[in-house]
Amino acid sequence: MPLPQVLLYAATLFFVGAAAVRGARYARQPAHLRWELYPVAREGARARHGGSRFEEPEHWARPRRVDRVAEIRAMAAEIVLMAGVRRNNRALWLSSWPFHAGVYLVVIWLVLLLLGGLLQAAGAAAPRALLAAIDVAGFAGLGLGIAGAAGLLWRRVADPALRPYNAPADHANLVAWLLYLGWTAVVHVASAGFAPLVAVASAFVTLQPASVAWPVAVEVVLGSLLLAYLPLTRMFHFVAKYFLYHDVRWDDRPNPRGGRLERRLEQAMDFGVAWQAPHVRGAGTWGQAAADGSGKVER
Amino acid sequence: MSEPLRPRDLARPAEQLAAIPDGGLPPLPHPYEDWPDPGVRPLSDESRARLEHSLDGVVGLKIPRPDSAAAREAYVEQFLAGLDRLLDREANWTFLQPLVLSLENCVKCNTCADACPIYESSGRNEVYRPLLRAETLRRLVHRRRGRLARLFDRFAGNDVAATWETVVRLADLSYRCTLCRRCAQSCAMGVDNGLIAREIRKLFSQELGWAPDELHRDGTVKQLVAGSSTGMNPAGFRDTVEFAQEEIAEQLGMSIEIPVDRQGADILVLHNAGEFLSWPENLQAFAILFDRAGLSWTLSSEIAGYDSVNYGLFYDDVQLARVGHAHAAAARKLGVRKVVIGECGHAHKAAMAVGDRTWLGEDNLPRESCFTLIAQLLREGRIELEPGRNPFPVTLHDPCNVVRSMGIVEPQREVIRAACPRFREMTPHGVDNYCCGGGSGFAVMSSLNFPDWRMAVAGRKKFAQILDAFAPEIDDLETPKYVCAPCSNCKGQIRDLLDHYQAWERARLHYGGLAELVVNALKGVPEGFLDWDEIALAK
Numbered sequence: 020m021p022l023p024q025v026l027l028y029a030a031t032l033f034f035v036g037a038a039a040v041r042g043a044r045y046a047r048q049p050a051h052l053r054w055e056l057y058p059v060a061r062e063g064a065r066a067r068h069g070g071s072r073f074e075e076p077e078h079w080a081r082p083r084r085v086d087r088v089a090e091i092r093a094m095a096a097e098i099v100l101m102a103g104v105r106r107n108n109r110a111l112w113l114s115s116w117p118f119h120a121g122v123y124l125v126v127i128w129l130v131l132l133l134l135g136g137l138l139q140a141a142g143a144a145a146p147r148a149l150l151a152a153i154d155v156a157g158f159a160g161l162g163l164g165i166a167g168a169a170g171l172l173w174r175r176v177a178d179p180a181l182r183p184y185n186a187p188a189d190h191a192n193l194v195a196w197l198l199y200l201g202w203t204a205v206v207h208v209a210s211a212g213f214a215p216l217v218a219v220a221s222a223f224v225t226l227q228p229a230s231v232a233w234p235v236a237v238e239v240v241l242g243s244l245l246l247a248y249l250p251l252t253r254m255f256h257f258v259a260k261y262f263l264y265h266d267v268r269w270d271d272r273p274n275p276r277g278g279r280l281e282r283r284l285e286q287a288m289d290f291g292v293a294w295q296a297p298h299v300r301g302a303g304t305w306g307q308a309a310a311d312g313s314g315k316v317e318r
Numbered sequence: 319m320s321e322p323l324r325p326r327d328l329a330r331p332a333e334q335l336a337a338i339p340d341g342g343l344p345p346l347p348h349p350y351e352d353w354p355d356p357g358v359r360p361l362s363d364e365s366r367a368r369l370e371h372s373l374d375g376v377v378g379l380k381i382p383r384p385d386s387a388a389a390r391e392a393y394v395e396q397f398l399a400g401l402d403r404l405l406d407r408e409a410n411w412t413f414l415q416p417l418v419l420s421l422e423n424c425v426k427c428n429t430c431a432d433a434c435p436i437y438e439s440s441g442r443n444e445v446y447r448p449l450l451r452a453e454t455l456r457r458l459v460h461r462r463r464g465r466l467a468r469l470f471d472r473f474a475g476n477d478v479a480a481t482w483e484t485v486v487r488l489a490d491l492s493y494r495c496t497l498c499r500r501c502a503q504s505c506a507m508g509v510d511n512g513l514i515a516r517e518i519r520k521l522f523s524q525e526l527g528w529a530p531d532e533l534h535r536d537g538t539v540k541q542l543v544a545g546s547s548t549g550m551n552p553a554g555f556r557d558t559v560e561f562a563q564e565e566i567a568e569q570l571g572m573s574i575e576i577p578v579d580r581q582g583a584d585i586l587v588l589h590n591a592g593e594f595l596s597w598p599e600n601l602q603a604f605a606i607l608f609d610r611a612g613l614s615w616t617l618s619s620e621i622a623g624y625d626s627v628n629y630g631l632f633y634d635d636v637q638l639a640r641v642g643h644a645h646a647a648a649a650r651k652l653g654v655r656k657v658v659i660g661e662c663g664h665a666h667k668a669a670m671a672v673g674d675r676t677w678l679g680e681d682n683l684p685r686e687s688c689f690t691l692i693a694q695l696l697r698e699g700r701i702e703l704e705p706g707r708n709p710f711p712v713t714l715h716d717p718c719n720v721v722r723s724m725g726i727v728e729p730q731r732e733v734i735r736a737a738c739p740r741f742r743e744m745t746p747h748g749v750d751n752y753c754c755g756g757g758s759g760f761a762v763m764s765s766l767n768f769p770d771w772r773m774a775v776a777g778r779k780k781f782a783q784i785l786d787a788f789a790p791e792i793d794d795l796e797t798p799k800y801v802c803a804p805c806s807n808c809k810g811q812i813r814d815l816l817d818h819y820q821a822w823e824r825a826r827l828h829y830g831g832l833a834e835l836v837v838n839a840l841k842g843v844p845e846g847f848l849d850w851d852e853i854a855l856a857k
């Protein structure tokens with residue numbers, strides 16, 4: 020099997036594994052104290068003024084209404100339109116949105132390629148509509164992605180407020196995208212389409228060796244390296260953002276007496292207080308520390 | 319904008335990294351065009367020699383200067399041990415998930431800076447950029463990682479050295495943020511720089527025992543030992559209640575009983591004891607209001623049972639849990655059905671939101687906001703108002719802890735709209751509000767030149783907002799204006815701001831709580847609860 024193809028399998032496995040590990044690491048943290056931030060989308064109509072269930076008299080005695088539709092709408096606006104950045108930093112959004120939209124389209128393009136590959140492997144030719152969709156998603160994604168990544172890189176280099184916080188990695192991340200997207204765009208503009216990639220996709224899904232021209236082989240190598248690099252960087256934030264919103268910012272789950280959450284919290288109260296300041300040293304477990312009352316005065 | 323400052327600069331040996339320049343702060347609205355703005359007073363030579371001040375020349379934490387390199391080194395080691403505990407799932411279960419998520423996912427876009435009132439009001443002083451504090455901690459954390467990760471330190475920008483200077487400046491820097499979380503709200507990623515500031519405070523408190531005296535020694539510790547962070551003991555509290563009853567009788571000719579330790583009452587009301595000393599009219603207003611509404615209620619004279627304060631919320635999870643437990647114990651002892659939190663924002667958040675997950679088992683009693691309860695009484699017609707008795711312009715300050723952190727936004731507005739015909743909002747308000755500048759304990763931190771900083775920088779945005787809200791009448795000295803600040807700490811800060819900026823003299827600005835406005839307009843209560851002649855006389 021050609022080396023680029025082996026690399027692509029390895030990178031895909033690494034990417035999926037890393038996403039799962041990162042997700043599991045965030046999900047497996049102990050229950051934490053409430054720290055939500057309003058507005059919370061799932062509060063429904065009340066979210067318009069940032070309200071919560073605490074606004075209702077005797078809120079604990081009323082059924083909790085969770086507006087999933089509003090929640091999904093807010094998530095969609097955040098994912099598709101990047102509503103938060105648009106609202107709070109329009110200048111950044113002008114680069115960030117094209118970049119992210121470009122990445123989404125590139126992902127769609129890859130999925131369509133896989134579909135085409137599957138069809139080819141099954142002995143059917145990819146329908147023209149699919150090939151057209153591949154062209155549209157591919158060229159639009161590459162164009163938007165390149166424009167966005169270039170804009171973001173320019174902001175990083177030119178904005179004096181960002182400069183003191185830049186690290187080589189921040190530039191490298193964007194350069195990595197530009198290399199992959201740029202090379203791919205050049206290759207496929209030159210070949211006027213993505214037809215050779217359908218054959219690569221077919222080989223990929225059937226685990227058969229693919230024979231491709233060197234420019235496409237370079238494209239596969241660059242794509243594989245980027246795929247494997249992503250989980251090592253902050254660019255993997257799409258996994259974390261789910262938890263940042265659902266487990267923290269929007270986590271307004273109440274804690275009724277005797278409920279499942281209370282049981283988890285009670286387990287946490289059995290953890291030891293390992294801190295060493297005079298007023299906590301030797302305090303035993305969190306539960307014991309909370310109940311020991313008076314504390315100590317030493318500084 | 320001041321000189322660029324990098325996180326690694328915190329390690330730079332220098333007498334002082336930054337300073338608040340006199341007159342270098344953003345201008346205030348009319349009628350303060352000519353305000354001389356004294357800025358922040360320099361420390362005395364004695365204080366400079368004795369206390370750490372190398373961040374910005376302001377002292378809030380009062381860290382004594384160690385006398386030897388060995389002592390400094392020992393503190394750095396303690397700090398690093400604390401850093402490890404901050405990331406430990408047992409030692410820091412309380413906030414580990416939010417912290418890790420915030421540490422690992424900032425994309426360094428700087429959107430948060432524009433949302434931060436401290437950064438903006440300092441004239442965009444780089445030392446107060448929210449990212450500086452967060453990024454410093456982030457880079458220090460990364461440097462505690464394994465050898466393999468350390469190979470990439472340069473590439474990843476993990477360049478902050480853990481030196482005495484870094485440690486001490488980071489500690490101070492955590493007290494240049496009011497934990498208002500406005501930055502977090504503007505962050506599309508969901509990263510919370512306010513949380514990070516609090517985690518830094520916590521590390522210093524729980525590992526090194528560094529916390530402002532006003533919050534720890536004279537705050538939570540005093541509360542747990544004496545009963546209240548004001549130092550008021552149960553006997554003093556009972557005297558205060560008696561005095562309040564006499565005042566009501568004298569001023570309004572009403573005989574109102576303020577119940578204390580009434581076993582089996584429906585409601586335990588938890589007030590911030592600061593009210594009893596500084597604004598007893600708030601206690602009186604609640605007593606009149608609840609009496610008129612026919613509620614079954616009581617106060618408690620137990621340790622911490624008469625002081626809703628929980629400064630642990632600002633700096634220390636263990637103290638947070640201890641004080642919360644003491645509050646719950648007082649409620650349990652009286653056998654009340656529910657606890658109602660009075661006009662104190664952080665007490666709301668400590669008991670109802672954060673405390674929703676520390677009041678466990680038999681401590682897990684229903685808790686409600688006084689704003690919700692008053693709005694309900696109005697809605698149900700159990701109290702009636704004559705709003706014409708509040709003819710003066712009124713604006714409302716939103717305590718961050720109540721709005722942004724708890725989503726209680728409308729009930730207090732429902733009440734104030736019903737009670738005050740000339741009510742107007744500040745811009746922005748509700749969950750987008752600006753902190754008063756006294757948040758996270760700053761309102762009670764009053765030593766050395768910290769109050770100067772609190773007035774000139776931390777509270778500047780709020781003061782400008784207040785002036786803007788009253789712009790149409792600001793020059794009319796015949797018309798008193800009322801800033802409703804339904805939170806004891808905010809009220810203390812707004813009192814200090816109005817005094818500092820001579821706002822009564824210049825614009826007839828006064829401040830107070832929400833219950834006072836309600837009682838001033840309450841049917842069946844003689845007029846004159848708010849006595850403007852007396853207020854003017856006291857100025």
Ligand code: SF4
Nearest residue numbers: 424425427428430505
């Ligand atoms: S905290 Fe959020 S807004 Fe601030 S720099 Fe990081 S990602 Fe951007």
Ligand code: SF4
Nearest residue numbers: 434495498499501512
């Ligand atoms: S929490 Fe408030 S004061 Fe602190 S950095 Fe954020 S916006 Fe600024």
